[in-house]
Amino acid sequence: MxxxxxxxxxxxxxxxxxxxxxxxxxxxxxxxxxxxxxxxRERKQAVHELLTASLAHGDRDYLVTEDRRLSFREHGEQVAAFAKVLADEYGVGKGDRVGILAANTVEWVIAFWATQSLGAIAVGLNAWWVPREIEYGVALTTPKVLIVDAKRAALVAESDVDLPVLTMEQDVPRLIEANRGAELRTADVDEDDPSVILFTSGTSGKPKGALHSQRNLIAVSDYHRYSDAMIDAFSGREYDPNRPSDARYLLSSPLFHIASLHNIIVPKAVSGSAIIMTQGAFDVDRVLALVEREKITNWGAVPTMAARLIEHGNVRKYDTSSMTAFSLASAPSSVAFKQRLREEVPFAKNSLVDSYGLTECSTGIAVATPIDVEQFPGTLGRPIFGVALEIRDPFGDVLPEGEEGEVCVRSPYVMLGYWENPEATAASIREGGWLHTGDFGRMDSGRLRLTGRRSDLILRGGENIYPTEIEQVLDEHPDVVECAVVGEAHEDLGQEVAAIVVVRAGATVGEEELRQFATERLSYFKVPTRWRLTTEPLPRNATGKVSRMKVKF
Incomplete structure (x- = not known):
C-alpha cells in the first residue's frame, strides 16, 4: 500500500x-x-462477555497496586467465586442493584465484575460522601447488598442504612476463598439493559444517578479498541485483535468515575493491558515511583494532579521514559497551564492530550491530540469516534461554525437516563436521542472550544459541585436567612467553594460554626473554604432568582 x-x-x-x-x-x-x-456491526451484547474474553490473557498482569498483583486468570477466578456468593447468599440477580462504597482497591473491581456477570446493576457510590449523603444514594437505588471498605463501613454504621454490608478487607476475601473453584455465572441480558449507576450532581441540588447500559460500556470498550488500532496504523503495524496490548495504565482517579471504571477497568480487560492503581491520598513521589517500577506508559490525570507534578520540581529524578501518553480530564485547564506542564514535566512535552466529557456520556466527547494542544491552544479537539456533536441555539436549531451555543451530542455512549428521575431525563435527552449538555461552546476549524460551563457548576480538583446542594444544607441552619455559593479561582484546584451567607439580625453565628455545620452534612470537597457573612439581602433578578453574577466577596 x-x-x-x-x-x-x-x-x-x-x-x-x-x-x-x-x-x-x-x-x-x-x-x-x-x-x-x-x-x-460486530459487537458484543453484554458486559460480562468482556470479562469472559479477558480470561484469554491468562497470567498477564491485570490489576497491580504497590503491594499486590493479580493476573487476568486470578481475577476471573475470584470474580466467579464472589458472583456465586452474591447470587446464592444475597439473592442478587438480573436488574438488582449492588452498592459499592470504597476507595480504590482490587476488591472494588472484583465486586463490579461479579455484579456484571449476574446481569445486576453496579452502583458506584461516592466514597467521599458523609452518612447523610450515603443514606440518600442508598435510598434512591435500593441495593440488595452494600460492599464497603472499613472506613466507609464506619460511616454506614452512623447512618440509617439497613441492608447487608460486606467489608472488602475481611468479608470479601473470606467469601471468595470459601467459594474458590466456582464456575463463572453469566446472565441473559440485552444490550440496552442497565449495567451501572454512577452519580453526577444536578442543578436541583441532589446528586443524580446516571444509568449506563450494557451497550454504553461495550461501545466505550470498542472505542478504545479502535483507538489502539489507529495507533497501530500510524506506527506501521497491522492491527491484530488477538494480540494483547503491552500498554500499562496508571489509574489514579476514583473508581466511581467514568474516567477510571468505564475507560480503564472495562476496556483494558479486553485489550490485555495492565492497570496499576494508586491507593490513598495522591502523593507525587509514590506515583512517580510506581511509574518507574511498573514501566507505566499511559496516565490520565485531573489538572490538580498535574499541577502538583509541576510543583514537585524534581520529576526528573525518576525514570519516566516509559510514559508515552499523558492526558488531562475531568476539569478544564488554561492554555498557560498546559504550556507550563509541557515545559516542566518531561513526559508531557510531546504526549499531552486534553479532553472534554461527561458522566452522562460514559467517555470523552472530544479529544485534543498533542498536535491540537500545541497548534490549536484552547480547543478540546474533534469529536471522538462515534460521537455526533452539534452547537444549538435556545430554540434547538443548529448553529454554524464559529457561533456560540449549547453543546449537544448523540452517540451509543449516551446514558439511558437518570435513575428514578424521568423529569431530569426528559430535560437532558431530547428528540432524536440528543443529549443537551448544558455546556456552551463553539466549533473552530472542526474543533470544540468551550466558552462556558454549566451556569452554576463549580469544578474543584476534578469534582463537579453544584451550589444548590450546599445552599440547601446551609439554609437548614436556624440563623441563616439565605445564601449563595459560587466558585472562586484557586491556583491549585482550579476553583474553590465560596459562600455568601445572609444571617438573621442579632444572630451570633460565625464562620467556624457554619463550617462545622456543613462538614457534618457534606463531603469535605463541598464544604466552603471562603465565607462572607452579611445581613444585606442577596441581589436578585426580575424573576426573583439570585443573580450569581452579581454576588461578590
Missing amino acids: TTSTDPQAYLAAVVSRLTGPDAPFELVEEDVRGARMPVM
Whole structure:
C-alpha cells in the first residue's frame, strides 16, 4: 500500500480501512432506542462477555497496586467465586442493584465484575460522601447488598442504612476463598439493559444517578479498541485483535468515575493491558515511583494532579521514559497551564492530550491530540469516534461554525437516563436521542472550544459541585436567612467553594460554626473554604432568582 504524504489523506485512508465494509470496526446505521445512529456491526451484547474474553490473557498482569498483583486468570477466578456468593447468599440477580462504597482497591473491581456477570446493576457510590449523603444514594437505588471498605463501613454504621454490608478487607476475601473453584455465572441480558449507576450532581441540588447500559460500556470498550488500532496504523503495524496490548495504565482517579471504571477497568480487560492503581491520598513521589517500577506508559490525570507534578520540581529524578501518553480530564485547564506542564514535566512535552466529557456520556466527547494542544491552544479537539456533536441555539436549531451555543451530542455512549428521575431525563435527552449538555461552546476549524460551563457548576480538583446542594444544607441552619455559593479561582484546584451567607439580625453565628455545620452534612470537597457573612439581602433578578453574577466577596 502506498502511503500518502498528506496527513489528512492518510488519516482518511486509515479510517476507511478500519471502518468500511467488512473491516474490523465496520459501521452501520441502526435504531438505538428510537434514534438512528452509526454503531459497530460486530459487537458484543453484554458486559460480562468482556470479562469472559479477558480470561484469554491468562497470567498477564491485570490489576497491580504497590503491594499486590493479580493476573487476568486470578481475577476471573475470584470474580466467579464472589458472583456465586452474591447470587446464592444475597439473592442478587438480573436488574438488582449492588452498592459499592470504597476507595480504590482490587476488591472494588472484583465486586463490579461479579455484579456484571449476574446481569445486576453496579452502583458506584461516592466514597467521599458523609452518612447523610450515603443514606440518600442508598435510598434512591435500593441495593440488595452494600460492599464497603472499613472506613466507609464506619460511616454506614452512623447512618440509617439497613441492608447487608460486606467489608472488602475481611468479608470479601473470606467469601471468595470459601467459594474458590466456582464456575463463572453469566446472565441473559440485552444490550440496552442497565449495567451501572454512577452519580453526577444536578442543578436541583441532589446528586443524580446516571444509568449506563450494557451497550454504553461495550461501545466505550470498542472505542478504545479502535483507538489502539489507529495507533497501530500510524506506527506501521497491522492491527491484530488477538494480540494483547503491552500498554500499562496508571489509574489514579476514583473508581466511581467514568474516567477510571468505564475507560480503564472495562476496556483494558479486553485489550490485555495492565492497570496499576494508586491507593490513598495522591502523593507525587509514590506515583512517580510506581511509574518507574511498573514501566507505566499511559496516565490520565485531573489538572490538580498535574499541577502538583509541576510543583514537585524534581520529576526528573525518576525514570519516566516509559510514559508515552499523558492526558488531562475531568476539569478544564488554561492554555498557560498546559504550556507550563509541557515545559516542566518531561513526559508531557510531546504526549499531552486534553479532553472534554461527561458522566452522562460514559467517555470523552472530544479529544485534543498533542498536535491540537500545541497548534490549536484552547480547543478540546474533534469529536471522538462515534460521537455526533452539534452547537444549538435556545430554540434547538443548529448553529454554524464559529457561533456560540449549547453543546449537544448523540452517540451509543449516551446514558439511558437518570435513575428514578424521568423529569431530569426528559430535560437532558431530547428528540432524536440528543443529549443537551448544558455546556456552551463553539466549533473552530472542526474543533470544540468551550466558552462556558454549566451556569452554576463549580469544578474543584476534578469534582463537579453544584451550589444548590450546599445552599440547601446551609439554609437548614436556624440563623441563616439565605445564601449563595459560587466558585472562586484557586491556583491549585482550579476553583474553590465560596459562600455568601445572609444571617438573621442579632444572630451570633460565625464562620467556624457554619463550617462545622456543613462538614457534618457534606463531603469535605463541598464544604466552603471562603465565607462572607452579611445581613444585606442577596441581589436578585426580575424573576426573583439570585443573580450569581452579581454576588461578590
